[in-house]
Amino acid sequence: MSILDHIGGTRLLALTSMAPRNSATVLLKLETENPTGSMKDRMALAMVTAAEKDGRLKPGGAVVEYTGGSTGVSLSLVCAAKHIPLEIVTSDAFSKEKRNHMTALGANLTLVPSTTGGTTKELTLEMIETARRIAAAKPGSFWTDQFNNTDVLPGYAKMADEIWAQTGGKVDAFVQSVGTSGSFRGLATRLRQLNPALHAVAVEPAESAVLSGGPSGSHKIEGTGPGFVPPQWRPDLASEIAQVSSMDAMAMARRLAREEGIFAGTSTGANVLAALHVAERLGPGKTVVTIACDTGMKYLSTALYSRT
16 A cells, blocks of 8 residues: 555535534535645546556656646655656745645756746746646656646546535535636536536636636636636536635635634635535525645745744
């Protein structure tokens, strides 16, 4: 058994202090329990394993990816466990903790500077192009290309099955933030197969609400809102799209730590804020499920938790 066998099987926890009175039950899938503290462990393992099986990743070849951090950390874990070289393209827009974690696990980093300090469409596209060039220059390498890689979907379908089993088949609403859209698509697709009446809520940064038809902009909810509609986005899966500002997401993440003892990142704050609003609308007797995407340990030096 290796560290990779401990990916998945995370617990589901009810919010006890933060849910409004006379609201639906809000359940949080604790993806912080994965080996790197992130749900992206699931997608990293799925992408690398699929590429090994079908020959896209050649023996001795490197994996290449662009990432805001959590996917990169997860790929670093998977590649370390499998002894595969890894080239990561990331940016100073994302937390120092994530970059240090990737380096500690053996990844080689190429940094693309952010002109705004946040995530923008221009930054995302430049990171993608940089990764493409690195992959082209390394014969035998495999570019995981997370925005276009559908190998992640079965892994998230398995996560949906975990949720269904843990709730005893009672999921009335599902709430998840959208980055590449892989997790939202994989989870919402499977949960809707199990419950056709599912109310699925996609969450995006208010400053870059492109899924809602707004302009792209700079925001600080890492791992979400690339500034363009991601290729894997399926609008028919979303019952509604919720917009959450970076400041509100951070405030909710801090509340989650202080009031529930759950230490998570900014995208989790966005998820919980949107989930609480949905729970209030649905009322008692209903169940809303959302995701604790990653641990707050990844953000100690950022505006989310830094006291300096």
